[in-house]
Amino acid sequence: MTKSNAKNDPFLRDLWYFGIVGSEIKPGQMVQKERLGELVLFGRTHDGEAFAMTDICPHRAILLSGGEMVKTETGTQVQCPYHGWRFHPDGQCANIPSLTADQSEGVDITKIKAKIFPVHESYGVIWIWFGYDSEAEPCLDPPVLDIPADSKVRMHDEGDFNCDMDAAVISLMDPAHIPYIHNQSWWRTPKTMHEKQKTFGPIERGFSMLPHKPSSNSFIYKLFGTGITTEIQLELPGLRPEYMKAGDKHVTTVTIVTPVNESKTIISIILYWNHPVVSFVPKWLIRQAVHIFMGQDSTAVDAQAIGMSYDPPQMFIHDSDIPAKWYLALRRNWETHRATGEPFVNPVKEPVTLRWRS
Ligand code: FES
Ligand SMILES: [Fe+2]
Numbered sequence: 001m002t003k004s005n006a007k008n009d010p011f012l013r014d015l016w017y018f019g020i021v022g023s024e025i026k027p028g029q030m031v032q033k034e035r036l037g038e039l040v041l042f043g044r045t046h047d048g049e050a051f052a053m054t055d056i057c058p059h060r061a062i063l064l065s066g067g068e069m070v071k072t073e074t075g076t077q078v079q080c081p082y083h084g085w086r087f088h089p090d091g092q093c094a095n096i097p098s099l100t101a102d103q104s105e106g107v108d109i110t111k112i113k114a115k116i117f118p119v120h121e122s123y124g125v126i127w128i129w130f131g132y133d134s135e136a137e138p139c140l141d142p143p144v145l146d147i148p149a150d151s152k153v154r155m156h157d158e159g160d161f162n163c164d165m166d167a168a169v170i171s172l173m174d175p176a177h178i179p180y181i182h183n184q185s186w187w188r189t190p191k192t193m194h195e196k197q198k199t200f201g202p203i204e205r206g207f208s209m210l211p212h213k214p215s216s217n218s219f220i221y222k223l224f225g226t227g228i229t230t231e232i233q234l235e236l237p238g239l240r241p242e243y244m245k246a247g248d249k250h251v252t253t254v255t256i257v258t259p260v261n262e263s264k265t266i267i268s269i270i271l272y273w274n275h276p277v278v279s280f281v282p283k284w285l286i287r288q289a290v291h292i293f294m295g296q297d298s299t300a301v302d303a304q305a306i307g308m309s310y311d312p313p314q315m316f317i318h319d320s321d322i323p324a325k326w327y328l329a330l331r332r333n334w335e336t337h338r339a340t341g342e343p344f345v346n347p348v349k350e351p352v353t354l355r356w357r358s
Contacts, residue, residue: 010164010262011036011130012331014338015237016142018256018268019052019128021156022121030078032065036130037261040117041065043089045076050126051089052117053078058093059085064114078114091116123254124153125270132338145241147252147272154278155271155286159294163305165259168267169238169327171301172255175358176320181300182293193357200323201351205334205344206235207326210351214244234323236330249275263305267294319354 017035020042025031030043032055039055041064055063057080067081077086077094086094093112096104118129120142129138145151161168171177179190199210211229228246233239238257243250251273258266269290273279278286316325329347337344 011259012237012334013130013132014139015334016120016127016129016138016140017237018239018258018266019119019126021153021268021270022050022124022126023153025050025126028069028071028076030065030069032063034260034264035128036259039063040128041078042119042126042128043069043076043078045069045089046071047075049089050119050121052119052126052128053087053089053091054115057082057085058112058114059083087114089116122149123147123151123270123272143235143239145252145254146243147250151252151272153270154273155269155283155290157269157287157290157294159267159269159298160260161265161267161298161301162263163265163301163308164262165238165257165265166328166331167301167304167308168257168265169234169240170324171297172240172257172267173234173323173327174320175323175356177300178358181296184292195355195357197353197355199351199353200326200348202346202348203233203235205346206233206239206330207323207346207348208233211243211245234327236334244275246275249273251275251278267297269294320356320358322354 019035019040020031020033025042025044027044027048028046030041033040033042040052041055042050042052044050046069053064055065057064059080060082062080062082064078064080064087067079070077070079070086072094074094075088077088079086084095084097088094091114093109093114096107096109096112099107115134118138120127120129122142123145127142131138175196179193183189198212200207201210202208209230209232211231214228214230226246228244230242230244232242240255240257242253242255244252252271254268254270254272256268256270258268260266271286316322326347333345333347336342
């Protein structure tokens, strides 16, 4: 399927996005989230199956999330709060209560559908597919992380950034901001800056800071003992897993950037671990640290968004801004690939070492 609406589409499509953390919807519940400028109703049937449909009623546009999930003999149905129309989780209209018996004969309600979005639940996350052709089936497998698919979410936090998706992703792949924006004595400061070099290589639809020993100036890594390696990946659209591994033990921080709309982006941070040391760290402390980091990034990108609204030129310098350039190239190349059907070109062709001070 090729890209059909190239003009003015601010979002990358034909990709899986973060929808919602699965534990946030219990069976028989539904919740509205805005994703890629659309109001999406995430729901879970009474049998536990996740689904996503538009939150806008096809009848007269009231929000379905104000209605209820009804358990019926044929399965769960979403009932609109306005006139009680019902929808199956696949979007199909199930009932229009106002129709009289003879009117029902004249209306084929199976032709009435609420728009639905393909979803897939794994790693405790409900992923949602946004295609250029909203009717087409996903052409990619759902995201794969290097941890067991049934890994439990140990902690989850979310932050709103008042910027577009690109600024948010770039902020996550920018090593030079760390001593300034995340300047705290127990982590990094401009005084602890020193030269670093890291080797990056291609992965499918992205790149990886290949497994390496963590920076000697990061106190937190010291907790995990010797033999630890870190790998950070970035995969379109905005999936950034960071794996810390020591033998078969891991601490995995998955940061996911998801456009809410053109000027608002959410950053979801999901932690998984099977490393005993981490289980001893109080969760409130981890949450607090995540909050601090996310708050610092959000303050920075919000201020940057104000500057960007004046449409200034930007500079990308060697080598610390190279990952940002790669991301922008990945993005462009994905659009070209979907529009033309030509093979996707990864801007990172082979392992390359970048050097910077941070
Ligand atoms: S607006 Fe939903 S049933 Fe009328
Ligand atoms: Fe940051």
